[in-house]
Amino acid sequence: MKEKINHDDTLPKDHPRYESLKYRHKIIEGMKEIVVAEAGLIAHGRGECFDYMLGEKTNEIAEKAIKVAVALLLISEKPILSVNGNTAALVPEELVALSNVVSAPLEINIFYGKEGRVKAITDALIKAGATNLLGTDESKMVEIEELSSNRRRVDPNGIKIADTVFVPLEDGDRTEALKKLGKKVIAVDLNPISRTAIWADITIVDNIVRVLPKMIKIAGELKNLNKEELRKMVKDFDNKKNIQDILEMIKEHLEKQKEGAFKILE
Ligand code: ATP
Numbered sequence: 001m002k003e004k005i006n007h008d009d010t011l012p013k014d015h016p017r018y019e020s021l022k023y024r025h026k027i028i029e030g031m032k033e034i035v036v037a038e039a040g041l042i043a044h045g046r047g048e049c050f051d052y053m054l055g056e057k058t059n060e061i062a063e064k065a066i067k068v069a070v071a072l073l074l075i076s077e078k079p080i081l082s083v084n085g086n087t088a089a090l091v092p093e094e095l096v097a098l099s100n101v102v103s104a105p106l107e108i109n110i111f112y113g114k115e116g117r118v119k120a121i122t123d124a125l126i127k128a129g130a131t132n133l134l135g136t137d138e139s140k141m142v143e144i145e146e147l148s149s150n151r152r153r154v155d156p157n158g159i160k161i162a163d164t165v166f167v168p169l170e171d172g173d174r175t176e177a178l179k180k181l182g183k184k185v186i187a188v189d190l191n192p193i194s195r196t197a198i199w200a201d202i203t204i205v206d207n208i209v210r211v212l213p214k215m216i217k218i219a220g221e222l223k224n225l226n227k228e229e230l231r232k233m234v235k236d237f238d239n240k241k242n243i244q245d246i247l248e249m250i251k252e253h254l255e256k257q258k259e260g261a262f263k264i265l266e
Contacts, residue, residue: 020048020056023090023209030089034120037112040086043169050190051207053250058214061245062206068237069166069186069202070102070218071230076164076184079104080134084111087168087208088121092128094212099132101219104166107158108135111171134158146177159183167196168208175199192246203239205246 011021027044030036058066073079081099083106088095099106108121122136134155135141141153142160154160165178168188172195178185179199187200188208197203204211222230 020051024048026089027086030085030124033089033124034114034117035089035124036085037110037114037117039112040084040089044086047169047190047207050192050205053253054190054205054246055253056207058206058210059246059249061242061249062204062211063214065202065204065237065242066206066211066214067218067222068233069204070215070222071225071233072164072184072186072202073102073104073166074219074222075227075230075234076104076162078162079164079166080158080162081106081166082109082159082168082170083107083121083125083135084109084169085117085121088124090209091212092124092130094216096125096129097216098212098219099130101216101223105132105134105158106130107155108133109154109159144177144181146180147174152177167200168211170196172196172199192243192250197243201239202237203243205243 011018011025015021024044027036027041031038031041079102081095081104083095088108095106098104106125108118108125110117110121118136118138122133125133134157138153140156142156144152144154144160146152159165159178162183164184164186166186166188167175167178170187170189175185175187175196176199179201185200186202186204187196188204188206188211189197189200190205190207191197192203192205197205
C-alpha cells in the first residue's frame with residue numbers, strides 16, 4: 001500500500017509562505033489520488049503567480065463581486081456549481097456548504113477525462129458531505145455542441161438546463177460556450193485577463209480558498225433580503241468596470257512593491 005505523507009505536519013506554521021504551501025500540498029496529494037490532473041498543477045501555479053500580484057488577500061473589489069455573485073445564485077431558478085479537480089482537492093467541504101446554502105447542486109465537469117477521475121472526485125466530495133451531486137454517471141451525459149473538449153459533456157439535469165453556472169478555475173472556451181448558450185456565468189479566477197474572466201458576467205478575481213468561505217457567510221446574510229433587492233444588486237453590477245478596477249489595483253500594488261518589497265532586507 002502506498003504510504004500517504006501528510007505534508008501539513010511537516011510545515012512550520014510560522015513559515016512566511018505557510019498558507020500557500022499548505023494548498024500546494026493539497027494539490028499534490030490530489031494529483032496522487034487522480035482528483036487533480038497533471039495540468040492542474042500548472043494551472044495552480046499560474047493562479048499563485050497572480051495571487052502574489054494581488055497581495056494574497058481579498059480586496060474590496062473582489063468582496064463586492066462575491067456579494068453580487070451570491071445574489072445572482074440566490075435569484076436564479078436553476079443554479080449549478082461546476083466542480084473540477086483542483087477545486088475538489090482544495091476546498092471540498094466549502095463546495096458542499098455553498099451548495100447547501102444557495103440550494104445549487106454540484107456538477108463534476110473535468111477537462112482531462114482519465115479513467116477513474118470522476119469516481120475519485122465523486123468520492124472526495126461525498127467524503128466532504130455532498131448529497132446533491134451531478135455529473136457522476138458518464139453514460140448519462142449529453143453534449144454541448146459549441147465545444148470540442150471533454151468538457152462539452154454535461155449532465156442533462158445540471159449545466160444543460162441551468163440558468164446560472166458558477167465556474168471556479170475555468171478554461172476560456174467553456175465559459176464562452178456557456179455564454180453562447182445563454183447562461184449567466186460566475187467565474188472565480190485569479191487572472192483578471194483570462195478569457196474566462198473577460199467572458200463571465202461576474203468575475204471574482206480572488207483565490208478560491210478565500211472566496212468560498214466568504215460566499216457561504218454572505219449567502220446566510222443575503223438570504224434575508226427580498227428578491228427585488230438582490231435583482232437590483234445584480235443589475236447594477238458592471239463586470240468590465242470590475243476587471244478594470246482590479247487591474248488598476250494590481251498596478252498600485254506593484255507600484256508600492258517597487259519601494260516596499262526591499263524593507264525585509266533592512
Ligand atoms: P483562459 O482559457 O480562461 O484564458 P487559462 O488558459 O489560464 O485561461 P486554465 O489554465 O484552464 O485557463 O485555468 C486556470 C485558471 O485558474 C488560471 O487563470 C489561474 O489563474 C486560475 N487559478 C488557478 N488556481 C486558482 C485558485 N486557487 N483560485 C482562483 N483561480 C485560480
